[in-house]
Amino acid sequence: xxxxxxxxxxxxxxxxxxxxxxxxxxxxxxxxxxxxxxxxxxxxxxxxxxxxxxxxxxxxxxxxxxxxxxxxxxxxxxxxxxxxxxxxxxxxxxxxxxxxxxxxxxxxxxxxxxxxxxxxxxxxxxxxxxxxxxxxxxxxxxxxxxxxxxxxxxxxxxxxxxxxxxxxxxxxxxxxxxxxxxxxxxxxxxxxxxxxxxxxxxxxxxxxxxxxxxxxxxxxxxxxxxxxxxx
Numbered sequence: 001x002x003x004x005x006x007x008x009x010x011x012x013x014x015x016x017x018x019x020x021x022x023x024x025x026x027x028x029x030x031x032x033x034x035x036x037x038x039x040x041x042x043x044x045x046x047x048x049x050x051x052x053x054x055x056x057x058x059x060x061x062x063x064x065x066x067x068x069x070x071x072x073x074x075x076x077x078x079x080x081x082x083x084x085x086x087x088x089x090x091x092x093x094x095x096x097x098x099x100x101x102x103x104x105x106x107x108x109x110x111x112x113x114x115x116x117x118x119x120x121x122x123x124x125x126x127x128x129x130x131x132x133x134x135x136x137x138x139x140x141x142x143x144x145x146x147x148x149x150x151x152x153x154x155x156x157x158x159x160x161x162x163x164x165x166x167x168x169x170x171x172x173x174x175x176x177x178x179x180x181x182x183x184x185x186x187x188x189x190x191x192x193x194x195x196x197x198x199x200x201x202x203x204x205x206x207x208x209x210x211x212x213x214x215x216x217x218x219x220x221x222x223x224x225x226x227x228x229x230x231x
Contacts, residue, residue, distance in 0.1 A: 008175055009044065013052035016042050018061070021072065032062065032070040058171035060164060099219035102173065106150070107211050109166045110195065111204050113156035121156035122200055128152045129196045136185050143178035147171070149192055153199065180221045187217060 017038065020026075032038070035053070039046045053070055056062045064070050113121070128149040135141040147170050154166045170177075181188040194210035197203075 009048050010051035010055065010175075011172075013038075013042060013044055013048045014055045017049075017052055017056060021061070026072050028072050028074045030072045032072070034069075055171060059168045096219070099215050102169075102218070103211055103215035105166065105169060106215070107208050109154055109157055109162050110199065110207050110211060112159060112162060113153045114199055114202050114204055114207060116158045117156035117199060121152070125149070125152045125156060125196055125199055129192055132192055133189060136189055141181060141185055143174050143181065146177050146181055146188065146192075147174060149196075153195075156199070176218070180218045183221050184217060188214075191217070 017032070020038075020041075021032075026032070032053075033041070035046045035049045038049045042049070053062060053064065057064050057070075060073055062070050063073050113125075117125070128145075128151075132141065132145045132149055135145050150170050151167065154163045154170075157163060157166075191210055191214035195207060195214070198207035198210055
């Protein structure tokens with residue numbers, strides 16, 4: 001597959017698998033070829049195929065049946081909507097637009113969580129923050145810890161569409177989030193603490209301010225990283 005600076009290989013493979021599904025007119029319950037078969041057909045590594053399938057699973061297009069196979073979701077309509085929105089993100093705009101896009105989506109679901117969160121929800125968000133903090137101090141922090149924190153905020157919205165959309169977009173941001181937190185882990189923790197405090201205090205203004213700063217630093221870090229990768 002041809003290299004493209006704007007897309008990681010796993011994203012290119014994801015799009016190729018999606019095209020394969022459409023061209024073969026595969027429907028709910030149909031089984032995808034194995035990772036080995038897809039890798040051979042696309043001339044890519046199995047690890048790239050595995051990452052692409054994880055993305056499609058997060059988008060709701062496929063279901064991974066552990067130890068068995070990967071099948072098309074029984075309810076793929078939401079998944080395909082998420083794919084469409086994800087493609088808009090992947091193919092459009094520059095760094096400033098990307099920063100605004102992420103900031104807008106994150107602010108929207110965080111403010112909804114502030115309105116809808118129960119006491120149990122707030123406890124789960126605080127616990128996800130504590131896990132983030134512990135793993136940072138232990139030197140084991142990964143993008144998974146960041147996504148887990150935002151996942152708890154999404155769950156607190158109690159809105160299935162927002163949860164689906166937000167989860168899909170956060171999954172697509174996984175790679176860049178990993179780069180950002182490894183580069184500025186302490187700043188990432190500080191941002192998460194501000195967001196968590198804003199939710200606990202039900203302070204939307206503080207949440208927007210924290211998210212704005214976080215998105216700005218994330219975009220700046222990714223811009224520097226992409227420039228290095230393109231050399």
